[in-house]
Amino acid sequence: MMDRYTLLQKIGIYFGIAVFLTFILLPFFEMFMTSLKPLNHILRAPYQFWSDDFSFDAYTRMWERVPLLGRYIWNSIFIATTVTIIAMIVIVPAAYAYARLDFPFKTQSLGLFLSVNMFAGAVLLIPLYKLMRTLGLLNTYWAMIIPGVAFLIPTGIWLLRGYLEKIPKEMEEAAYMDGASRLYTLRRVILPLAGPGLVVVATTVFITAYAQQYLFAVTFNSNGNLHPLPVGLLQFIGYQNVEWNMMMAAALTGITPVLLVFLFLQRYLVAGLTAGAVKE
Amino acid sequence: MTMALGTTRQERVRRRALSDRAFAWILIAPAILFIAVIVAWPLVETIRLSFTNASLAGEEYVGFANYEKLFQGGKFGEIILRTFVWMFFSVSLKLVLGLIGASLLMAVVPGQALFRILIMPPWVIPIAMGCLGWLWLFNGDFGIISGVAQKIGITDGPFAFLAYKTSAFWSAIVTDAWVGTPMVTLFFLAAMQGVPRDLYEAAWVDGASRWYRFRRITIPQIMPVIVSMALMSAIWTFNSFEIIWILTQGGPRGGTTTMIIDTYKVAIANLQFGEGAARAVIIVIMLALFSLLYLWVLGRVNRKYGVK
Numbered sequence: 001m002m003d004r005y006t007l008l009q010k011i012g013i014y015f016g017i018a019v020f021l022t023f024i025l026l027p028f029f030e031m032f033m034t035s036l037k038p039l040n041h042i043l044r045a046p047y048q049f050w051s052d053d054f055s056f057d058a059y060t061r062m063w064e065r066v067p068l069l070g071r072y073i074w075n076s077i078f079i080a081t082t083v084t085i086i087a088m089i090v091i092v093p094a095a096y097a098y099a100r101l102d103f104p105f106k107t108q109s110l111g112l113f114l115s116v117n118m119f120a121g122a123v124l125l126i127p128l129y130k131l132m133r134t135l136g137l138l139n140t141y142w143a144m145i146i147p148g149v150a151f152l153i154p155t156g157i158w159l160l161r162g163y164l165e166k167i168p169k170e171m172e173e174a175a176y177m178d179g180a181s182r183l184y185t186l187r188r189v190i191l192p193l194a195g196p197g198l199v200v201v202a203t204t205v206f207i208t209a210y211a212q213q214y215l216f217a218v219t220f221n222s223n224g225n226l227h228p229l230p231v232g233l234l235q236f237i238g239y240q241n242v243e244w245n246m247m248m249a250a251a252l253t254g255i256t257p258v259l260l261v262f263l264f265l266q267r268y269l270v271a272g273l274t275a276g277a278v279k280e
Numbered sequence: 281m282t283m284a285l286g287t288t289r290q291e292r293v294r295r296r297a298l299s300d301r302a303f304a305w306i307l308i309a310p311a312i313l314f315i316a317v318i319v320a321w322p323l324v325e326t327i328r329l330s331f332t333n334a335s336l337a338g339e340e341y342v343g344f345a346n347y348e349k350l351f352q353g354g355k356f357g358e359i360i361l362r363t364f365v366w367m368f369f370s371v372s373l374k375l376v377l378g379l380i381g382a383s384l385l386m387a388v389v390p391g392q393a394l395f396r397i398l399i400m401p402p403w404v405i406p407i408a409m410g411c412l413g414w415l416w417l418f419n420g421d422f423g424i425i426s427g428v429a430q431k432i433g434i435t436d437g438p439f440a441f442l443a444y445k446t447s448a449f450w451s452a453i454v455t456d457a458w459v460g461t462p463m464v465t466l467f468f469l470a471a472m473q474g475v476p477r478d479l480y481e482a483a484w485v486d487g488a489s490r491w492y493r494f495r496r497i498t499i500p501q502i503m504p505v506i507v508s509m510a511l512m513s514a515i516w517t518f519n520s521f522e523i524i525w526i527l528t529q530g531g532p533r534g535g536t537t538t539m540i541i542d543t544y545k546v547a548i549a550n551l552q553f554g555e556g557a558a559r560a561v562i563i564v565i566m567l568a569l570f571s572l573l574y575l576w577v578l579g580r581v582n583r584k585y586g587v588k
Contacts, residue, residue, distance in 0.1 A: 023377075102301075207403075214526075
């Protein structure tokens with residue numbers, strides 16, 4: 001009853017949502033419209049909303065104009081996937097330790113981990129650049145993967161710890177009683193039970209890794225074959241002119257994989273991320 | 281016999297506690313290693329470099345020269361001020377939009393589930409790509425904003441948002457708010473869903489209006505989340521690099537140069553590592569102060585609004 005609205009209120013709500021969503025989705029709309037316009041049309045003023053020569057040409061021609069486009073998309077996915085795998089290998093044991101074990105400096109060390117969140121890569125770029133050069137990692141995938149992993153570890157530990165804490169302690173104790181080793185228990189008892197938590201954390205890590213490839217790529221990599229998509233897109237800026245329609249088409253094509261991942265997992269993701277915001 | 285058994289159990293407990301400790305450190309070791317190499321060491325190295333004139337040519341100890349140079353002339357003060365103005369408006373915009381968005385998405389209307397999904401794309405996609413869309417939107421000749429403004433007669437001719445100091449600054453704020461709004465909305469939405477329904481029902485029975493319920497129940501109930509989002513997004517906005525770099529590279533004429541952009545320009549674009557490091561150190565000090573403020577404020581808010 002409390003949730004019943006008058007017609008006027010309903011109109012107001014839908015109008016508000018429409019305005020809000022317009023703000024959120026406007027850049028995507030604009031990118032899509034631009035991708036449909038022939039190049040000579042794009043640069044024509046005044047602005048035209050629709051014309052008959054709109055086509056999907058750019059979506060086929062972009063692969064010829066920048067032959068490495070497929071490679072860039074692959075690089076983006078490869079970098080994000082590798083970051084996710086390495087990050088999870090580091091995050092899972094650490095999160096388990098913070099969820100279950102007692103050890104000296106537990107709270108303090110977790111606090112220190114979380115304080116990493118206040119730094120962005122941009123502040124530490126100078127020594128990181130020197131480090132990558134010394135290790136001979138400049139212009140390799142590793143220069144984009146390793147720093148990416150480090151900045152995702154703290155949040156990952158924090159998120160996963162919350163899930164592991166909810167698994168009943170009795171399960172582990174039963175396993176110990178049966179003489180199982182610690183590692184066996186972690187692998188065969190805890191991890192299967194933590195399935196949904198692992199999915200949430202891994203997806204969050206993947207999306208963040210996919211979203212934040214620009215800085216390290218632009219600073220540590222000058223090998224054109226290894227660029228992730230956000231940097232590779234700049235190839236559409238040619239010597240003569242910028243092929244905006246293809247650039248937008250390529251950008252939209254490149255974000256489709258993450259949007260799909262998100263669509264499939266959004267229910268878990270939203271619940272998992274905001275679990276900390278709601279106190280039971 | 282009993283005594284012997286007692287000892288073994290005690291011993292076993294002690295041994296397990298010991299190996300608990302060792303086991304924990306083994307489990308955390310990889311994480312510590314990563315942070316030590318990629319965050320902790322670079323941090324120490326940045327501090328050291330800030331006292332040198334390091335460049336590609338080499339380095340020499342110069343004492344506080346970099347810092348003195350930084351604070352001579354008003355330019356750096358101007359950048360600090362701009363950073364804070366940028367942070368204040370961007371964070372405020374995110375919070376206001378987040379509150380409005382979350383309230384709208386709380387309304388029980390058909391399509392609610394779909395709307396909740398549709399607000400997420402800016403968070404999911406690479407920031408750089410979203411900026412590309414905005415780059416186009418802000419374009420004077422062929423962007424839709426300028427196009428619509430001309431059609432309905434707000435402006436006479438094309439208006440290039442990124443070409444003038446003030447409009448470029450506000451454009452960057454709008455873009456940053458756009459990137460951050462979905463996350464803020466999502467957290468507010470989750471917090472609002474956690475407010476006990478009987479509070480609203482009691483107020484509704486007493487005849488309280490929607491606005492009154494929002495002001496007197498929703499806002500106080502989700503206050504800890506509002507405060508924590510405000511401070512967290514303040515830190516993110518302070519650190520935000522890609523958005524400004526892609527839109528304007530800090531221009532026109534320095535109009536969008538924040539502390540992070542300034543540091544990047546000096547250190548990476550001009551390869552003056554020492555002077556760049558001094559700027560980075562000041563950023564780190566400010567971030568540390570923010571974080572302390574964050575913990576202090578959050579503690580107070582949680583006490584005041586009765587959340588543990």
